[in-house]
Amino acid sequence: MSGGPPVLRMRGVRKEFPGAVALDVGEAEIHALTGENGAGKSTLVKVLSGVHPHGSYTGEVLVDGEPRRFTGTADSERAGIAIIHQELALVPQLTVAENVFLGNERVRGRGPLARVDWGRTTVEARRLLARVGLDADPSAPVSELGVGHRQLVEIAKAVAKPVRVLILDEPTSALNEEESANLLRLLLEFKERGISSILISHRLNEVVRVADRVTVLRDGRSVETLDAARGEVDEERIIRGMVGRDLEHRYPPRTGEVGEIRFEVRDWTVDRPDRRRAVDGASLTVRRGEIVGLAGLMGAGRTEFAMNLFGRCYGRYVRGTLHKDGREVRLRDPGEAVAAGIAYVPEDRKELGLLLDAPIRDNLTLAALDRVGRRGVLDAAREAVAAEELRTRMRVKCRDVAQAVGELSGGNQQKVVLGRWVFARPDLLVLDEPTRGVDVGAKYEIYQAVRELAAEGAGVLLISSELPELLGMCDRIHTMCEGRVTGCLPASRADQESLMRLMTRTAGAPPGTTERRAG
Amino acid sequence: MNAPPMAAALRTALRGNVRRYGMVIALAVIVVLFQILTGGLLLRPLNVTNLLLQNSYVLILAIGMMMVIITGHIDLSVGSVVAFTGALSAIMLAEWGLPLWAVLPLALLLGAAIGAWQGFWVAYMGLPAFIVTLAGMLVFRGLTLLVLGGESVGPLPESARTLATGFLPDVQVGGVHLVPLLLGAVVAAVLVRVQYAARADRIRLGLPAASPAAAWGGYTATAAAVLAFCGALALHRGLPVVGLLLLVLITGYAFVMRSTPAGRRVYATGGNEKAAMLSGVKTRRTAFWVFVNMGALSALAGLVFSARLNLATPGAGTMFELDAIAAAFIGGASASGGTGTVLGAVVGALVMGVMNNGMSIIGLGVDWQQAIKGLVLLAAVAFDILSKRRAPGGGRPAGDRAGRPEKVPAAGAAPGPGG
Structure with a gap:
């Protein structure tokens, strides 16, 4: 929510669906993305992350106003876009520290002579874990952690790189209330430090709680963007956008009798x-x-x-x-x-x-x-x-x-x-x-x-x-x-x-x- | 019928069914190829009969192996079990003088017991089948050497040899045997009837079905293949006993796997064991019986193999497990379990058999035969997996299975149905 140019902007992005997507994510903003299953949220994430490479979709992805052509996840990471996937991408047999620096190892030496610097790995992992509020032993295998903690390890892994936009795909769907609250608090902290987040969630109460703006997708099209500062963000409003109609009753009426x-x-x-x-x-x-x-x-x-x-x-x-x-x-x-x-x-x-x-x-x-x-x-x-x-x-x-x-x-x-x-x-x-x-x-x-x-x-x-x-x-x-x-x-x-x-x-x-x- | 509609019909028939018909087409191509390369020797009545006799035990094993693989397991011990049961059968027949009607059930029971032993460890104790059957491979090879004392046992009595190399009594008209022709007509009629009924059901239920031209093309091809095969048998010495045995086995197992709850439970157990269990399927019992069945079929193959060689040798059945596994995978089984058909295993075994036979006729050395068969196995499975990935609807829709980049199909994957 600052006056600067959008950190990340998608213009007329179109893939698989007839409609096009437009999305602006500002500096230090939590931008929620909502829509029914199959509305195109995950496709959009894949475009942003380079999993769907440039050329497989039409439209533009701009970072700081510059058009970018991602051909793989390495490109998007270099541009400061990190993704926390719905299904966690951690190796359970490896330790927390190893996972945090997976593919981004802390090494001594260069080129073929590089070897893992275990001292730095542990120390920096501990620092990153503290940053995401996880009190875990960096040398413990990830398999010993619960799903909520694994999510935090995943986030630590993302912020181990110079990240500017964090994309979270249903991050709380496997978490309990307390863990979810922690995660959302973490997003707000990141926002204070200038890291933007794109939050994809079915839990509309969470969206309402933390999002600065909400973009609603329907059938692969961005239908509208609601601004919390203008008081547009509430659950009923979002649902109306998602289903394209007023859902009068969220629960069907009771029928039948209760018996013995x-x-x-x-x-x-x-x-x-x-x-x-x-x-x-x-x-x-x-x-x-x-x-x-x-x-x-x-x-x-x-x-x-x-x-x-x-x-x-x-x-x-x-x-x-x-x-x-x-x-x-x-x-x-x-x-x-x-x-x-x-x-x-x-x-x-x-x-x-x-x-x-x-x-x-x-x-x-x-x-x-x-x-x-x-x-x-x-x-x-x-x-x-x-x-x-x-x-x-x-x-x-x-x-x-x-x-x-x-x-x-x-x-x-x-x-x-x-x-x-x-x-x-x-x-x-x-x-x-x-x-x-x-x-x-x-x-x-x-x-x-x-x-x-x-x-x-x-x-x-x-x-x-x-x-x-x-x-x-x-x-x-x-x-x-x-x-x-x-x-x-x-x-x-x-x-x-x-x-x-x-x-x-x-x-x-x-x-x-x-x-x-x-x- | 002129060419363009025919080609169009063929395309329609093929579309989306590459997986189902791919191996049949591959088999046809291989048959034609070797028919040309061998200068017409491959499909001579004598050789067709030989093909059947030579591959009978691999076919028997492939059926059982297909079921094991559908359940999500593997059985590396079948070669050794073939040797062990074959050896004991030969001893019972040749040294103890027991009649075949007594030895056959004893051998099957022995095989079932071996299968139960391995099934116990895999299904109830939760050991990986790879390990259990690797152990079984060593154990039963060792036991074979033990009971044979390192020597061969034979020859076997006439009754046993009939099982593997004999022919059914027949009526000849001008050198043509009638039994295979009659049987071929019946089989062709039944197969066409089954296909016809399946298509009629699909149409009645409003499901997409092949166009009439494609359907009739399919019926004709089926009937022609069956009749040609049986015709070849009729021109040589009639229907081999083991051919009748195979017909019964293939029909029986195909029926069980396709049309009975028991078969469906095998698929469910292999497809997702936990989900099957939570749906009330007794998954452990299912896996156990699949291994028992594999053991019994191994014993049958062992008996047939000994009878064919007229001899039980310590080295019998070496590498049979790999032939059976290759047949199952060429025939469309998936390494992760849950898919595959009995007819697929038969087609897979025939692909291997025709290649063996054809390459031998043209005088290719065993060295090249091995290498080529290995490449064909690799190609078949690669084709299967790649065509699965490209098939319409094979790409997962957005919003589902996201976050597994390695599963994300390459660009250009068809959109999923969404919703």
Whole structure:
């Protein structure tokens, strides 16, 4: 937000899409880039970073008013543009310091005689880590760090070079609230020192909190640029730009009735593989047609609870019982859980959810193959019809159901995973962060599908870190903290503050980390 | 039919199906090439029959290996298992005097047990298949030497030799055997019927399907290839016993992998083991049974190989694992698992077999044969991977899989569907 010329400017950039992109990033500015999945954000980043080399797109990229022609990432780095990728580009087996200087080693000597200067590597790595606020041992392997810390290592790696514009592609999507807040604070610090940032994020509350300007992309076109100084930046305004219409309701209305108790979990206790307690005596119920939320900070044990419940596919089962319709069921593997009518949609859809190279059709029918066959033989026609129906119902945007699922955008991939379980007709659907990394339009369609399932009588257990999502979707919300269920509120009587208090109700620690939403 | 529409139809048929038909076309090209180079010797009835007999055990192994590779594993031990089971079968037949009907199930059980041993370590103990089967390669080669005492066992009784080199009883009309012709007609009819039904389904469901001209071209080519092959057999000595065995195996396994939940679970396990597990697939059990199956097929190949040589030798089956692995990869398997078909493995094995045979006929030394086969394997897999990368939709859409520069296709990649 200074009067100088833009550090970085894109003019009429056009690739893959009919529309063109214009983007100005000023000196010491945090410029947010928002848009639905497939709107062209990542393409734009690749143009800026030289991954899409000059000549593969039309239009101009200017740095300090000078047209530049990047043919590779080395060029853009020389121009002071550094990128923090969505999926972290660190080598887990190498140490923190080695990663920070990867491809940019601190050496003694020149040319072929150069060898790594370990003293400088360690000292400078420590200095850079301090700069990004990471208290980690530079000689520890990156594999020992959590995802939030890895993100910081990545940023330290970027600022190890003379960087002027930092591009962050969904940097907070894998972080918890506290880590996200730290990261955003870091961006503000960088801004004080004159480093600009381009922040790509689906988390609009974060965008609103830190961005000086917001450029909204739609269908590969920059639709508008909103200026915070002129008070134009608020969530509703951004969403309107992204979807090109007013999204009146972010959550579909409730339908159907809540019935009797279908599932009851009592005293469920799980140990991590290293024998630390992950879940400690969790108890909850889910009724027919009910959507029950499970709120908690990262590490609260929600995923561990859900995965252990789902046929013990995580950690070590210690004790606890699961009752379905009043009768106890014992599930020793996911196959038995599926047979008992339980479905689990994992948080990491690429790693745990999808056969990326297989057709959409095969992905959709995988959990209920007996429903597309007769006497142990698959009926290709019936399978294709079933897949087609699911595709329509889940509103999956694709060429046809024979397309490989890996070619779809994140939101559509998530619809396929969800569709698999819709087809299996579960009695209990456990959703783990179902809308993480999913754009606004696809989110609504996922919510609709969940509502429809509940209206048909399934119980839903919704794990989410987005409190507005829980408040908008659930009938009741359980909170977890440090492996224990710390409370249960009907959604009608809950708000973000009350949930956050319960989510941080640790043994002794005051719930002081609550953050109010800006805007 | 004049040329331009024909060419257009061919292009349509090929578009997007390079991966599916690429290897079939490559096989056709190789056959034509060697037919010319050998001055017409390659496709003489005698040689076609020989091709089938020579490659029978590689074909058997390739089917099992394809399934192992689809599951995301590898089996380096099949050559040694072939030797070991072949040796024990020969001992049972030649020294103990057991009849073939008793030895065959015993050999299969032995192979299955070996597969279960390796499957146990891979599937349930989580050891890399590469290591487990490398160990198996050494163990079973050692055990072969042990049971044979370093010597060969043979000759085998007539009944066993029939399995590998015999022909079905037949009716001849003017020197032409009727059984292969009848069988060829049936197989051709079934294959055309399957293709026809698949296309009809696609049309009924509104999915893109080949144009009528391309479709009929495909049916004709299929029928012609099958009939030509069977015709060649008919002109020589009829249908080999092992040919019937192969037909049953190929049909059976193709059906299982294509059309049963069990087959789908094999693909799912290899495609993404964790996702399959979380969808209720018993992935460990699946991988275990795939290895059991590989063991049983190795034993069958061992028996056929011993019977063909009429002898069990300590060195039998050396490098067979590499032939089978090469066949699977030439036939379209992916090293990361999850893709490949039984028919692909058959085509891959035939590519290797025709090359072996053709190069031998034209008198190329083993030195050159090895080098050329190696290059063909490399070329086939390179072609496969490059065509995958360029295929429409093969480029990942923007916003997805970003941040992995090494996966980003070169400029000019087709845009993904976005959304």
